[in-house]
Structure formats: structure tokens, C-alpha cells
Amino acid sequence: MIGAVGVSAPAELRLRLADLYAGYDAALDEGAYERWPEFFTETCLYRITSRENHEAGLPVAMVYCESRAMLADRVTALRDTTLYAPRLLRRVMGMPVLVAVAADGMRLQQSFALFETLLNEPSRVFLCGRCYDRVVEAGGALKFAERVCVSDATLVPVSLVFPI
Amino acid sequence: MAADGGAAGRLAGRQWPAERAARVPNWVYTDPDIFARELERIFEGPSWLYTCLDAEIPEPGAFKRSRLGAREVVAVRQKDGSVAVLVNRCAHRSMQFCSANRGTVKEFTCPYHQWTYDLDGRLLGLPFRRGYKGQGGMPEDFRPEAHGLERLAVTSRNGVVFASFAQPNETLETYLGPKMLGYFDRVFSGRPLEVLGYQRQRIPSNWKLMMENIKDPYHASLLHVFLITFGLFRLDNPSATETDETGRHGVLVSRRGERTVNEATAQLRQFRQTLTLADPRLIDPVREFPGDATVVMQTVWPNLIVQQQSNAMAVRQIVPLDPGNFDLVWTVFGYADDPPEMRRRRLRQANLFGPAGLVSIDDSEAMLLSQSGIAAGEEADNVVEMGGRGTEDAPHMLTENAIRGFYRHYRAVMGL
Numbered sequence: 001m002i003g004a005v006g007v008s009a010p011a012e013l014r015l016r017l018a019d020l021y022a023g024y025d026a027a028l029d030e031g032a033y034e035r036w037p038e039f040f041t042e043t044c045l046y047r048i049t050s051r052e053n054h055e056a057g058l059p060v061a062m063v064y065c066e067s068r069a070m071l072a073d074r075v076t077a078l079r080d081t082t083l084y085a086p087r088l089l090r091r092v093m094g095m096p097v098l099v100a101v102a103a104d105g106m107r108l109q110q111s112f113a114l115f116e117t118l119l120n121e122p123s124r125v126f127l128c129g130r131c132y133d134r135v136v137e138a139g140g141a142l143k144f145a146e147r148v149c150v151s152d153a154t155l156v157p158v159s160l161v162f163p164i
Numbered sequence: 165m166a167a168d169g170g171a172a173g174r175l176a177g178r179q180w181p182a183e184r185a186a187r188v189p190n191w192v193y194t195d196p197d198i199f200a201r202e203l204e205r206i207f208e209g210p211s212w213l214y215t216c217l218d219a220e221i222p223e224p225g226a227f228k229r230s231r232l233g234a235r236e237v238v239a240v241r242q243k244d245g246s247v248a249v250l251v252n253r254c255a256h257r258s259m260q261f262c263s264a265n266r267g268t269v270k271e272f273t274c275p276y277h278q279w280t281y282d283l284d285g286r287l288l289g290l291p292f293r294r295g296y297k298g299q300g301g302m303p304e305d306f307r308p309e310a311h312g313l314e315r316l317a318v319t320s321r322n323g324v325v326f327a328s329f330a331q332p333n334e335t336l337e338t339y340l341g342p343k344m345l346g347y348f349d350r351v352f353s354g355r356p357l358e359v360l361g362y363q364r365q366r367i368p369s370n371w372k373l374m375m376e377n378i379k380d381p382y383h384a385s386l387l388h389v390f391l392i393t394f395g396l397f398r399l400d401n402p403s404a405t406e407t408d409e410t411g412r413h414g415v416l417v418s419r420r421g422e423r424t425v426n427e428a429t430a431q432l433r434q435f436r437q438t439l440t441l442a443d444p445r446l447i448d449p450v451r452e453f454p455g456d457a458t459v460v461m462q463t464v465w466p467n468l469i470v471q472q473q474s475n476a477m478a479v480r481q482i483v484p485l486d487p488g489n490f491d492l493v494w495t496v497f498g499y500a501d502d503p504p505e506m507r508r509r510r511l512r513q514a515n516l517f518g519p520a521g522l523v524s525i526d527d528s529e530a531m532l533l534s535q536s537g538i539a540a541g542e543e544a545d546n547v548v549e550m551g552g553r554g555t556e557d558a559p560h561m562l563t564e565n566a567i568r569g570f571y572r573h574y575r576a577v578m579g580l
Binding site for chain 2 (some may be wrong): 048049050052053054058059060061062063064065066067069070072073074075076080081082083084085154155156157158159160161
């Protein structure tokens, strides 16, 4: 379900938003990364950064994609060119909360907790934090125009391979 | 000498392999006594340790917290424009008085008993020094000037600040040597820098494997399929692998080549001729330095990597934690006068580096797997014979000369 804080949102819109998030989470939970870019607009902005950078207004990010095509390039790289030890990334996502509606789209936030499991190792907390999203109508569907994932930790344990 | 005698005694059983520079024994990556000696002789010895960039602490009172070897420090801009590097430990009860990574202060006050220090580390005052109503207080002969914060030797060049726990008997310029100084000044020309942000990762491997990774062009042309595929760094590009006279610093230089199939790529089983980028802006390099080098990766003994890979620039600081772990702190920067398009280009190219870097993930994972292999066989030696057994500069990438140079210097410093 989608929560709303300080804004009114009709039930039908909440359902459509809930389906957007459900579809996104299902694709990533299944490891169907090829489907991941479909949830974004053509000229989206997707970033994964740390609270340290985010709060200081520093623009550098661990992942910085300025288009749906650049997201697809990320997927190509993780499939075909990147070396990494076998692992699973379990995503535990909080309820998305609609916090504002403006001319350029709807602003939502969603907390995340990621657990990483390397082969023959116990699962461990990998990263947790919050996503700051802007969702827009595009061609009759809701899409992410912007998703900024901000990790609470300044430090990443080894490598961040998969998208959040 | 007494303290060292014990460590030397424990290390006495360690015998470097007979092949000398052509072998590195696995125990240098695992032995706690070796690690303790590294902290003592390298990180707290007469080395210039990378500490911060001037751009991070622009005005008086601006500070940046950092970790040099095993010790926390705070670099702070003085009223006269110079930089002081202070150990982050109150002179009273050793409390770590600074808990923020960056900020601006008028003075430092330890939260425990409010001992207050000037920006240069001098003890300004402490509550109830004279007691209260004739009771308590510090002894009459307590001298505040004898209880300041520990202060490191500091030097800087073109916006980059270095510090040392033991005053090195050479200037930074002599320390780097003319050849390495030239590469250093290429990126740090004095043109003001803009810090674009930080990336930090904890890697479960020995800190030296990070240095060796950057001194090893042989792997770069094989492991990094992304770089190979998109023509950013390949062994068939014109290139060079050089060190300073001591061997402690090194540089890899690559010039951009064509994305073609030839004799060299035929040996690269990983080469993906058919891959293309859906959004080529992801790399889109623009020449911005004199000369034809597109990649210059410099290692400065013992804790600094200066990365210039196309338009992606960063300093990577190595923070050793124990024999099997280190933190890698990336400070990503551009130039203060970059046009907006260049700034965005740097941010896009930053995708290749850091914990989620399309290239750097390979290295982080390789170091993790190397340390796992090393820990499983301390008696084994690493073979370092690519390009011969010497340490001479090479006009190509099929060499491990810079690793051999590093260990030649390392053995001299460590007495191994």
C-alpha cells in the first residue's frame, strides 16, 4: 500500500503507485535486471549515494545514471563485463509514502534495508537508507523520473553490484 | 630499541624467498607482527602521508577528520592560512574530541571535561583549573603549554596536504623525486580544485594489495573487461610503467587506442567486440591535459593513489585497519573553474569507480579473493616475474616492475 503524509491522494492513484513499486520490487527481487530500466522515464535521473554526500550537497554518487539507456548500460556491465563473487542481495523495502504533489511530479519516499549473502557466508546487513523519488505520468503509465537512494552508512562493505 | 627488539625477534623466523624481488611471500599480508611493524616504520615513520585537499578546508577553522595509519587526526585551517594536523585525542583523558568528518570551528573543545584547544592545538583553558572556593583545581605547577594536542609535521603542494608523525628528512618534492613530481603536478597544477564528493569502502584484504593493484598494468589489460571492451585501457595502447628511484612510488600511463581486433585482443578471451553502450555519454572522454596520455594512475608511498582516468579524477586514501582489512576513501574532485558540462562528465565517468564502479568492482572483488587465497596458504609465495625480475621502467604494460620496485623499498624500510 501507499501512505500519504500531508497530501490527499485518491485511492485509485494510490493503487497505481503501489503497482509501480510492486512491479519494480518484483523485477529486482527476481534478479530480472533487464526489466529494471522499464520503470524509468527516458531522461530519468538515478543515483545511489551516501548521506555524507547527500546532506553536504556533494553531487558525486556511487551510481549516477542520467537516462534509461545508462541504466541499461549498468545492467550490461553487471551481466557481461564485471567480476564479482557470487552473491544475493535481499531487499526489504518499506511502505512508499507520498509526501508532495507538484507540477513536475509526485514526491515519494521509501526506506530500504539490504542484506547481502555471499556463498558459504552468513547473511549480513549490507546497506540501509531511504529513497527519494519523483514519479510522473509518461505515456499512460507511472514512471520514476528520479530515484535517489541515500545510504545511511558512509562506508560500503566491499562492492555494490546490484541496483537498489 | 627494546620495543623493537621484541618485534625483530618475532620476525627473525621470517625469511624472504631467495628469488628476492621476483617473489612476495604470503606472510607479509597476514602476519600481525609484520602489520605492527608497518604501522611503526611506514605509517608512523618518516613518510609523507596524504591527509586532505586544501579545497576541503578553505577558511580558518574549517577541518577535515582523517585516519593516518592507525591514528585519527584532524586537519584544520589556521588563521594565517597554513594547515595544522592534530591527533584526535584530548591531552587530558585521551578522548576523541572531534566526532564530525568535516565542519568549521573557532576552537576545539573536548566534550568530556571541556578542555579547550586553539586551532593550532595549544591548550587554551580548562574548567576549574584554579578550583572552586579554594578547593580542588590543578596543581600550582600545571603548565597548559605542556598539554597541547599532538601535532604532526605538515607539508603541501598545489592544494594537496601531507602530514607525518616523524618529520621526514626530505621535502615532499625530494620525497616524490623529479619524475613522480612531474606526474603529480600534471593533475595538481595549482588550478583550484572542487571536491565533488566522497566514496568509502571497507575491503577485506591487506592494504598492500591495493597498492599492488594500481602498480600492476598486467591485470588492467585482462581483468577489466569494461575498460578493454570500450578501448579505455588496453595492453595494445601505447603505455608506460615507471617508478621513482627508490621504487616506492609508481605510475601507469596509458594512451587511448582504437577499438579493434588485433593480435593482442585475440589473447583477451574476455574482449567483447559486439558490446556497445546504449548511452555513450557514460564514457565520452574529452582531452584536458597536455600530451597524449588518457590514463595516469599514480601511487604515492604509502597511502595515496592519484587517479586520472579520462576525466574521472580522485584521490584514493588507503587506511590500513589490520592485516586483513583496509578502508579505501575516495575523494572525487574536478577543477573549480570546470564548465557545467565538464562537471557532469566527471560525475558520469565516476560510475566506473568506487564501491559500485563498473571497473573498480573487479578490483575490490579481486583483492577479497586474493586475501582469501593468501590466508589459505601462508607458506606460498607470489610470483612476480612478468617483464623480468628487475625494477627498470618499461614502455609497456606487460610488466610487474612497479610491484618489484615497491617491495625493494618495503624490504629496506621493514628490515626484511
